[in-house]
Structure formats: C-alpha cells, structure tokens
Amino acid sequence: MGTSQHTQEQSPPKQATLSVSNIGGIDETEVAFEQGVTVLSGRNATNRTSLLQGIMAALGSDQASLKADSKEGQAVLEFGEETYQQTLHRRNGTSVTEGDPYLDDPEIADLFAFLLESNEARQAVARGDDLRDLIMRPVDTDAIKAEIQQLEQRKNQIDNELDELDNLENQLPDLEAKRTRLIDEIEELHDELETAEEELEAANTDVETRREEQSELDEKLNELRDTRSELERVRNRIETERESIEALENEHEDVEADLEELQAGGEANLGRLEAEIETLQTEKNELNEEISQLQRTIQFNEQLLEDPGEFLGGEADNNDGPVTDQLLSDADSGTVTCWTCGSSVATDQIETTIEQLQSVYEDRLNERSEINDDLEEKRATLNEIEENRSEYQRANRRLESIDEEIERRRDRVEDLTDDREAFTEEITELETEIDDLETDDSEDILEQHREVNQLEFEIERKESERDDVEDKIASIEERLDDREGLQDRREKTTEELADLRTRIDQIEDSAVEEFNEHMESLLEILEYSNLERIWIDQTTRDVREGRRKVTKSSFDLKIVRSTEGRTAYEDSINHLSESEREVTGLVFALAGYLVHDVYETVPFMLLDSLEAIDSERIATVVEYFESYAPYLTVALLDEDAQALEDRHKMITEI
Known part of the structure; x- marks a missing residue:
C-alpha cells in the first residue's frame, strides 16, 4: 500500500x-x-x-x-x-x-477538486458568502506567524552583532593613534636610556675599587627595579578588575530593570489561556464532526428526492415487485416512502427539512469561523506570554552569572591588594638597604643607576601597553572580517521575512487574479447575452477581534450587465441565472485549485x-x-x- x-x-x-x-x-x-x-x-x-x-x-x-x-x-x-x-x-x-x-488530509481536495453539488466553494458563491475566508482556509497562518517571529528574532540578533562591529570599528582610529603615540614614546625612552647608560659608563671610572660594593648595589637596584615593575603590574590589574566590576554592576542594573518589566508579563494567565485554547479546540473538533454529519445528511436527503428507488437496494428501473412499484408511484404523486419506517412523506416536507438543515449547516460554519478567530488571538497571546517567560528565565540566569563573576573579581581585587601592599613594603626595605650602601663618592653613580633602572622600567611598561593595544586592534580586525557574512545573513533573513509577511497577500492576490482571468476568458467563450463581466474586487474592512480592531481583506463579487442599448449597469449575485451562477462557482473553485496547487496533491x-x-x-x-x-x-x-x-x-x- x-x-x-x-x-x-x-x-x-x-x-x-x-x-x-x-x-x-x-x-x-x-x-x-x-x-x-x-x-x-x-x-x-x-x-x-x-x-x-x-x-x-x-x-x-x-x-x-x-x-x-x-x-x-x-x-x-x-x-x-x-x-x-x-x-x-x-x-x-x-x-x-x-x-x-x-x-491524509482531504480538506483542500474537498474544497477545490471534488466539485459536486454540495461542494462548499460552489455553495459559497451561490449564497453570496465572503469568498476570502474560504480561499484562505488551507493556509496555516499560525505557522507563518511563528516563522515570522523566529526570523525577526534572528534579524534582531544579527543587527545587534552588526551594531557591535560598528562600535568596534569606531574604536580603531583612537587605538591606532594610541599605538603610534606609544611607539614614538618608546623610541624616545630608548634614546634617553642609551644616553644614560653612556653617562653611567663614563662616570664609573673606579670599577675595580668598588666592585664588591657596586655588585651588591647593582643587585639591589635590579631587585628594586623588578619589584617596582611587579608593583605596577599589580596596580594595572587592580584597575582593570575594578573597571570590569563597574561594567558588570551596570549590566546587573540593566538586567534587573528588564526583569521588572518581564515580571508583569501575564504568567498567571498562562494556565487559563491553555485551558481556554483546549476548550475552544474541543468545540472546533465537535463542530467539524457536526458539520460533516450535516453535510452527509443533506446529501442523503437530496439523493432520496432525486432517486427514491436507490434506497431500496438498487435502481428503480432495474427492480421489479410491488415495493418498488409503490415507491415510484409515491414519487410520481409528490410523496416519498421513508426507507426507515415505511410511511409516506411529502417531497415538499423533505425539501423543507433540507432547507432547515442547510440553515443549521451555515450557522455551524459561522460558529467554526468565530472559534477559529478566537483561537488565533489566544494562541498569539499564549506565544507572547511564553516568550516573556523564556526571556525572564534567561535574564535570571544572566543575573546569577553576573553576581558570580562580580564575586570572583572582588576576591581577585582583594588578593591583588594584598600583593600590592607586600610589594610596597618590599620596595621600602630595598630603598633603605640601597641608601645604606650609598656613599658620597658613589652618590652620583647610584643616581645614574636609578635613572637607568627607571628608564628600563618605563620602556617595559610602555611596550606592555603597546602590546595590549595591538592585541585589541588585531581582535577588532578579526571580528570585522565577519561583517560581510553577517550582512549576507541579514539580507537573506530580511528577504525571507518580506516573503513571509507578504505570503498571505500574495495568495489572496493570486486567487483574485486567477478568478478574474478565467472568468473573463469563460464569459467571452460562453457568450451570455447581456452579461458583460464578473470579477472579484479585493477590499479591506475593519473588524473587531475580542478587544482589538483589525483590518481584514474581503473578496466582493462584482457583476456588470448591459441593456439592449449597451448601457452598462452593476448587478448582484442574486440576479444571476442558475447557469451563470453555476459557472461562477466552478470558476471560483478552479481559482482555488490553481492557487493552492491542488493538482500537485x-x-x-x-x-x-x-x-x-x-x-x-x-x-x-x-x-x-x-x-x-x-x-x-x-x-x-x-x-x-x-x-x-x-x-x-x-x-x-x-
């Protein structure tokens, strides 16, 4: 199978x-x-x-x-x-x-391919119903809206990334200028260091005599320089950690503000909405079953009127016997024998019953349409609440992450502060020891040593700062390499969004175009005497859905006739002949058949x-x-x- x-x-x-x-x-x-x-x-x-x-x-x-x-x-x-x-x-x-x-699902075929007398598309034209709702019934608008929401979120994320890249690109000129300034400063410091070393070499004439003393002094000076360098690194790290803590605290405030907004998002209504949606879906399913039963009952009674003999086990003209003869006799006399109880029922009574059933059938169709509208509104509200709930959970997780990161950085600052105090004490001790080693004769040389050490330390600090700037520039340039791909993704997402947002309109426009084109072609071929044109005019109207007012599209069937003098005037569907009305209904079904590609299914x-x-x-x-x-x-x-x-x-x- x-x-x-x-x-x-x-x-x-x-x-x-x-x-x-x-x-x-x-x-x-x-x-x-x-x-x-x-x-x-x-x-x-x-x-x-x-x-x-x-x-x-x-x-x-x-x-x-x-x-x-x-x-x-x-x-x-x-x-x-x-x-x-x-x-x-x-x-x-x-x-x-x-x-x-x-x-699996015969709905679209029942609407636009199986064009029997009871076909809903043909009946909708005959009754003058709004044809837009029927032509759009196979379209899953909920799925389209959900896909639009996903694409909008994706586009917003891409836009945020592109904005971030723009901000990074704006930082490049300042960073490049800073790098140039640091390179120049480093070159100047190297020149100064070279001069200081030359002066130290010239002044250090009695190296042999003060070798031991100088050696110890140099050792202490080198140790002092290294300790000062470590102290400076610790200070920079403390400053960096404090800046990070401040940024995290600002982000903490922003996330808390977002949480306050999200807390008003209607969480309490979630259960009620789900229950209402389930109830409405149950009502819709029951209505669908009742509509199907009504349609079969109407069809059954219409066939009973058309051919009473069919319901006694075969066709009237192929059966012999008194029962069949009696049935045909009843039909000729304006009555039909009930196939269940055997009593005679007037055909006009059955016709009245059919009309009553048809009225109930139309009422049930209207009820189903109202339930569909209510379901659509409640599902949209439910989606909004669930999205708020997801945003709230993400914000809570981010808040916890920020708190943990702040705590880790505060611990780091505390440890670094202890290191700073230790290095400061060590420097004080080293300076005391160096002062003890200094003599009047060596004071100038020691001062020159200090100057050399200070210049070396300053060069090292500047080079470290330059390296940091170059790392930032390289990181930004690497990020900017992603921009073209992001822009391509954004363009594709924007195109998909535009297509989805206009898909419903495109289907409506195609349905109107198909109907009008085929109606014009058939009327020209069929040559109805004074029928000039039949077409669908697509208009919009404001309707109320719950507490909201929304604009909905409407298909209005327009008819133009002409007098013997070829004067055109507008007519209504009620004045069409039965032949004209049947042709119009068939063309409308054909438009649905083509617009929804039923021939592919x-x-x-x-x-x-x-x-x-x-x-x-x-x-x-x-x-x-x-x-x-x-x-x-x-x-x-x-x-x-x-x-x-x-x-x-x-x-x-x-």
Missing part, C-alpha cells in the same frame, strides 16, 4: 482502476479511467454521483455516503503501482472511515450537477477545465453528454 500525502514530482500514472462496493446506490462495480476527460453519461438515478463519491472515498474524502441498506462499504483505487483504499462503517447511526487512502477533479448549464456551454466548460486537471471526471445527463461523446471516453454502465 502507498503512503497517503502526495506531491506530483513526475506525471501521474496514465491509467487508474476504481472498485466500489456499497457506496451511494452502488452494490458493486469496477471502472477504468485514463488521463484526460471521462464522462459518466446516463439518466437520473444511474449511480453517476455515487461513482464520484467512490473516487472521493478512495482519495481520502469522508464526504461519501454508505449505501442505505449496508453496514460496510469500500472504495479501492489502483493507481500505477500503488493501491489505495478506504472502508466506510456504520456505527451508532454514523458513518466512519478507515484505511489507507491517497490523501491530487490529480483528480470531479464535476457533477451541471444540469443548470446548457449542453453546448457544459462542453465548453469541460474542455476549459481539461487543461488544468490530469484526470477530469464529469457526470452528465445523456443529452448533455452528446456534445462530448466524439472526443472523450464515455461510461454509460455503472
């Missing part, structure tokens, strides 16, 4: 074979199809619609009806090397389905209940639709099928 959701990466198989048992009015049948148009030709009550329901069932739809006197029915589709099947069972008065059909399109259109125009519509659906199956009366019999495959026996 094959898997169930398909995308036609290659052409679909050239042939298909369908086996149907106990669906609609069919006991059992098998029919072969080829790509292109297949016409089911026959009189009323010859199971043409039932065969279409069999195709729908095998493809995955739950809109097929089980034969009235059967507890189980089945549809099997052999399609290429794969086989797909769905079984219908009657349980507790309701028909349920199971199996491995062609589609399911290669079948089904047409039924075209009797309101005359034979020549039916042939024109079929030929027009043929180019868009790999398999187009049409149920027609014999007289309507004659216009197509020379060009397409005909099936007359089911």
Whole structure:
C-alpha cells in the first residue's frame, strides 16, 4: 500500500482502476479511467454521483455516503503501482472511515477538486458568502506567524552583532593613534636610556675599587627595579578588575530593570489561556464532526428526492415487485416512502427539512469561523506570554552569572591588594638597604643607576601597553572580517521575512487574479447575452477581534450587465441565472485549485450537477477545465453528454 500525502514530482500514472462496493446506490462495480476527460453519461438515478463519491472515498474524502441498506462499504483505487483504499462503517447511526487512502488530509481536495453539488466553494458563491475566508482556509497562518517571529528574532540578533562591529570599528582610529603615540614614546625612552647608560659608563671610572660594593648595589637596584615593575603590574590589574566590576554592576542594573518589566508579563494567565485554547479546540473538533454529519445528511436527503428507488437496494428501473412499484408511484404523486419506517412523506416536507438543515449547516460554519478567530488571538497571546517567560528565565540566569563573576573579581581585587601592599613594603626595605650602601663618592653613580633602572622600567611598561593595544586592534580586525557574512545573513533573513509577511497577500492576490482571468476568458467563450463581466474586487474592512480592531481583506463579487442599448449597469449575485451562477462557482473553485496547487496533491477533479448549464456551454466548460486537471471526471445527463461523446471516453454502465 502507498503512503497517503502526495506531491506530483513526475506525471501521474496514465491509467487508474476504481472498485466500489456499497457506496451511494452502488452494490458493486469496477471502472477504468485514463488521463484526460471521462464522462459518466446516463439518466437520473444511474449511480453517476455515487461513482464520484467512490473516487472521493478512495482519495481520502469522508464526504461519501454508505449505501442505505449496508453496514460496510469500500472504495479501492489502483493507481500505477500503488493501491489505495478506504472502508466506510456504520456505527451508532454514523458513518466512519478507515484505511489507507491517497490523501491524509482531504480538506483542500474537498474544497477545490471534488466539485459536486454540495461542494462548499460552489455553495459559497451561490449564497453570496465572503469568498476570502474560504480561499484562505488551507493556509496555516499560525505557522507563518511563528516563522515570522523566529526570523525577526534572528534579524534582531544579527543587527545587534552588526551594531557591535560598528562600535568596534569606531574604536580603531583612537587605538591606532594610541599605538603610534606609544611607539614614538618608546623610541624616545630608548634614546634617553642609551644616553644614560653612556653617562653611567663614563662616570664609573673606579670599577675595580668598588666592585664588591657596586655588585651588591647593582643587585639591589635590579631587585628594586623588578619589584617596582611587579608593583605596577599589580596596580594595572587592580584597575582593570575594578573597571570590569563597574561594567558588570551596570549590566546587573540593566538586567534587573528588564526583569521588572518581564515580571508583569501575564504568567498567571498562562494556565487559563491553555485551558481556554483546549476548550475552544474541543468545540472546533465537535463542530467539524457536526458539520460533516450535516453535510452527509443533506446529501442523503437530496439523493432520496432525486432517486427514491436507490434506497431500496438498487435502481428503480432495474427492480421489479410491488415495493418498488409503490415507491415510484409515491414519487410520481409528490410523496416519498421513508426507507426507515415505511410511511409516506411529502417531497415538499423533505425539501423543507433540507432547507432547515442547510440553515443549521451555515450557522455551524459561522460558529467554526468565530472559534477559529478566537483561537488565533489566544494562541498569539499564549506565544507572547511564553516568550516573556523564556526571556525572564534567561535574564535570571544572566543575573546569577553576573553576581558570580562580580564575586570572583572582588576576591581577585582583594588578593591583588594584598600583593600590592607586600610589594610596597618590599620596595621600602630595598630603598633603605640601597641608601645604606650609598656613599658620597658613589652618590652620583647610584643616581645614574636609578635613572637607568627607571628608564628600563618605563620602556617595559610602555611596550606592555603597546602590546595590549595591538592585541585589541588585531581582535577588532578579526571580528570585522565577519561583517560581510553577517550582512549576507541579514539580507537573506530580511528577504525571507518580506516573503513571509507578504505570503498571505500574495495568495489572496493570486486567487483574485486567477478568478478574474478565467472568468473573463469563460464569459467571452460562453457568450451570455447581456452579461458583460464578473470579477472579484479585493477590499479591506475593519473588524473587531475580542478587544482589538483589525483590518481584514474581503473578496466582493462584482457583476456588470448591459441593456439592449449597451448601457452598462452593476448587478448582484442574486440576479444571476442558475447557469451563470453555476459557472461562477466552478470558476471560483478552479481559482482555488490553481492557487493552492491542488493538482500537485491530487490529480483528480470531479464535476457533477451541471444540469443548470446548457449542453453546448457544459462542453465548453469541460474542455476549459481539461487543461488544468490530469484526470477530469464529469457526470452528465445523456443529452448533455452528446456534445462530448466524439472526443472523450464515455461510461454509460455503472
């Protein structure tokens, strides 16, 4: 058996074979199809619609009806090397389905490919409903919004990194100027050191006499220089640690401020919102089930009116006997015998019941639309609360990390302070020892030694500072090398965001464009006498969702007729003829079929209940639709099928 959701990466198989048992009015049948148009030709009550329901069932739809006197029915589709099947069972008065059909989710096919009389797209046009909500139903707007939110976060992160690189780049001129200044200062100090060493060498004429004394003195002076160098390093490290502590404390204040804002984020409402969403989803699921049951009930009663004999185990013209005769007699006299209790029921009473069921069906559709809007709003609020909660947790973790880092650096400052005091005491002791070693004769030489030592220390400090500056410059330049990649990522993310933000608008625009283009082409071919144009006008309107006012798109069907004098005037959907209205509904379904690429998901399109259109125009519509659906199956009366019999495959026996 094959898997169930398909995308036609290659052409679909050239042939298909369908086996149907106990669906609609069919006991059992098998029919072969080829790509292109297949016409089911026959009189009323010859199971043409039932065969279409069999195709729908095998493809995955739950809109097929089980034969009235059967507890189980089945549809099997052999399609290429794969086989797909769905079984219908009657349980507790309701028909349920199971199996491995062609589609996992038949919603989009039910809307735009299975165009029977009860098809929702055709009915929406006939009733004058807002067509925008129906054409956009297959679009997962929640997923699009979630993806937009993720991309916005990614773009913000990239923007922050680019801003940081800009700040680093702005630091480069000052750092480079500082490096140049340090290099110049180091060169000057080297010159001074060279002069001081020359003066010391010239003054040190009695080296042999004072060798021991000088040696000890030099040792102490070297030790003094090293100790002062260590002291300076400790002081610099203390200063650096204090600057880091100050920066961390500033960041600590910023994170605490963020936490105060996030604490007002509605955490307490999270559980309530989740419960409300679960309740609304349950209500929606119940409504979906009720809508499906209503649709099947309406379809069942319509078939009962069309062909009462079908519900006594077969077709009226193929059965003999008093029961069938009585049923046909009742139908001719304006009554129908109830298949459950045997009593006679007036056909107009059944028609009234159908109208009442249709009204309830429309009410349930409106209720589902309202629940969908409420679900969308609550899910958006829930996402916002959960995002605030994540931000709050991240801020708390950062706060803890900052506190730990501050504590570590304070401990380091305390240790460094102890080191500084120890070095200061050591320097004092060394200076005392050096003073004891100094004599009047050596005072000048000692002073020159001090000067040399001080210059060497200063050079070392400047070179260390220069190295730090060069490391910072190298680090910044390395970071700046990432800028081009970041800018490319930002550009790609911005493009993805723009595409997502306009995707819904693009689908709406495409639907309007497809409808208007095909409607114009068909009206030109069909030549309705005074019907100039039918098109969808895309407008916007403000609606209230909960406490918010939002702007929503709306599809308004516009109609222009002309008088005998060719004066144009605007008309309404209510004034269209039944033929014009049916054609308009079919074109709207075709627009949805093309906009949502339904042909890539399911290669079948089904047409039924075209009797309101005359034979020549039916042939024109079929030929027009043929180019868009790999398999187009049409149920027609014999007289309507004659216009197509020379060009397409005909099936007359089911």
